Amino acid sequence: MDVELRAVTDDEFEDLLRVDYAAFGSGAPDAEGVAVYRKAVDLDRTRAVFVGGRRVAASAALSLELTLPGVTTVPAAGVTLVGVLSTQRRRGHLRRMMAGLLDDAAARNEPVAILLSSESLLYSRFGYGLASSHTSVEIESRHGALRPSAPDGGGRIELFEAEHAAKVLPGLLDRARRLQPGDLRRPDAWWDAVFINLEKDRKGASQQFYAVHDSASSEADGFATYRVKSEWQSGIHKGRVIANEVVGLTPAAEADLWRFLFSLDLTEVVEVARRPLDDPLRWMLVDPRRLRVTMVGDFLWVRMLDVAAALSARRYQVEATLVFEVSDDVRPETAGRYRLGGGPDGAECRRTTDEPDLALGIEELGALYLGGVAASALAAAGRVTEVRPGALRTADAMLALHPAPFSRTGF
Numbered sequence: 001m002d003v004e005l006r007a008v009t010d011d012e013f014e015d016l017l018r019v020d021y022a023a024f025g026s027g028a029p030d031a032e033g034v035a036v037y038r039k040a041v042d043l044d045r046t047r048a049v050f051v052g053g054r055r056v057a058a059s060a061a062l063s064l065e066l067t068l069p070g071v072t073t074v075p076a077a078g079v080t081l082v083g084v085l086s087t088q089r090r091r092g093h094l095r096r097m098m099a100g101l102l103d104d105a106a107a108r109n110e111p112v113a114i115l116l117s118s119e120s121l122l123y124s125r126f127g128y129g130l131a132s133s134h135t136s137v138e139i140e141s142r143h144g145a146l147r148p149s150a151p152d153g154g155g156r157i158e159l160f161e162a163e164h165a166a167k168v169l170p171g172l173l174d175r176a177r178r179l180q181p182g183d184l185r186r187p188d189a190w191w192d193a194v195f196i197n198l199e200k201d202r203k204g205a206s207q208q209f210y211a212v213h214d215s216a217s218s219e220a221d222g223f224a225t226y227r228v229k230s231e232w233q234s235g236i237h238k239g240r241v242i243a244n245e246v247v248g249l250t251p252a253a254e255a256d257l258w259r260f261l262f263s264l265d266l267t268e269v270v271e272v273a274r275r276p277l278d279d280p281l282r283w284m285l286v287d288p289r290r291l292r293v294t295m296v297g298d299f300l301w302v303r304m305l306d307v308a309a310a311l312s313a314r315r316y317q318v319e320a321t322l323v324f325e326v327s328d329d330v331r332p333e334t335a336g337r338y339r340l341g342g343g344p345d346g347a348e349c350r351r352t353t354d355e356p357d358l359a360l361g362i363e364e365l366g367a368l369y370l371g372g373v374a375a376s377a378l379a380a381a382g383r384v385t386e387v388r389p390g391a392l393r394t395a396d397a398m399l400a401l402h403p404a405p406f407s408r409t410g411f
């Protein structure tokens, strides 16, 4: 039967979503879901597989912007909506779609493609490396006391209705994401989903609350979005605060937001699904062991498409030079030897014939890109080879970075 890979038309878009939802075991997409995705996705960035004229597999890429160490940004293809009908799996449809999406991203001069993976064994084969992780945490509110040295924003916190929050939160987040390696520009459509606040997203919890922090000089400089899950046992409250986001433009604003969440009446526990690995919160707490990590999860997977452009775009912890011998079986045109010279103020990476310092795969280079893992850790795992003695130490000093990469926006 004919197998065709192509972008979908406007008329076919809902059907593309249906394939994806079915692959994830969900029912048909609702009208709000269709509207959100339709707004976020450019039709010419979709890739669907049709077999004998029938659509069987779906995928798309979002035009995103990724913050790099050194607080610069690059355009990034955000691969998403990947799904293959259960009756059509293991026939190479994912492989077909991925080749199409990566070729298209390269043609758009996007130096990297990124994605979140439903299973962490799926995308290494296409050259994606695990570049950032996150933790889920929870703490009993009564153990949430901050140390006296924790910063104090000295401002105030106000609750806003969705309509007003929609005017304030996107701007605040956009400033915050530019300061955080691994973070992404949030598509407007995602904000629509935040503010529509659908009943089905509540999962037994309250409406969403939008709390905005103003600094002492009355400038908005942070926000938290959260729901409360009320529970009473024998007349005693056992409520949970389910914090979706706690974002401060300054550490003081964020500390104030935590104080606020830990003090909410009739609640016992605060949980947050996604926080950075190096969250300062742990270091602010009087009793840090009480902050329980309930999960450590992989988040962004990075696939380099243009090594020279990608490595030239970020900044490095110390001034140094390294030559990488990069292998890439999936896109052999990307393989080769690259010389990177760079530091805190800028960098240049280009192809070279110099002797290599380190040999590694494109997947490993993707994993190192945002500073989320040390080259020496990958070498200890047998995934990076130190060709010139001492090169690993240089790579660790140059590439690893604080803060750890972290994304506030998924896709």
Ligand SMILES: CC(C)(COP(=O)(O)OP(=O)(O)OC[C@H]1O[C@@H](n2cnc3c(N)ncnc32)[C@H](O)[C@@H]1OP(=O)(O)O)[C@@H](O)C(=O)NCCC(=O)NCCS
Pocket (backbone or CB within 6 Å): 023, 024, 082, 083, 084, 085, 088, 089, 090, 091, 092, 093, 094, 095, 096, 116, 117, 118, 119, 121, 122, 125
């Ligand atoms: C995951 C999924 C997209 C794979 O699609 P597919 O068309 O079956 O994949 P392909 O046939 O192109 O397989 C490509 C390779 O990945 C492997 N592979 C695919 N899915 C796999 C899985 N779940 N576990 C292990 N290996 C898998 C295949 O064996 C094949 O291996 P090869 O490189 O040795 O040839 C599909 O099973 C699916 O829709 N799953 C549910 C939704 C989902 O998880 N989507 C991914 C969102 S990030």
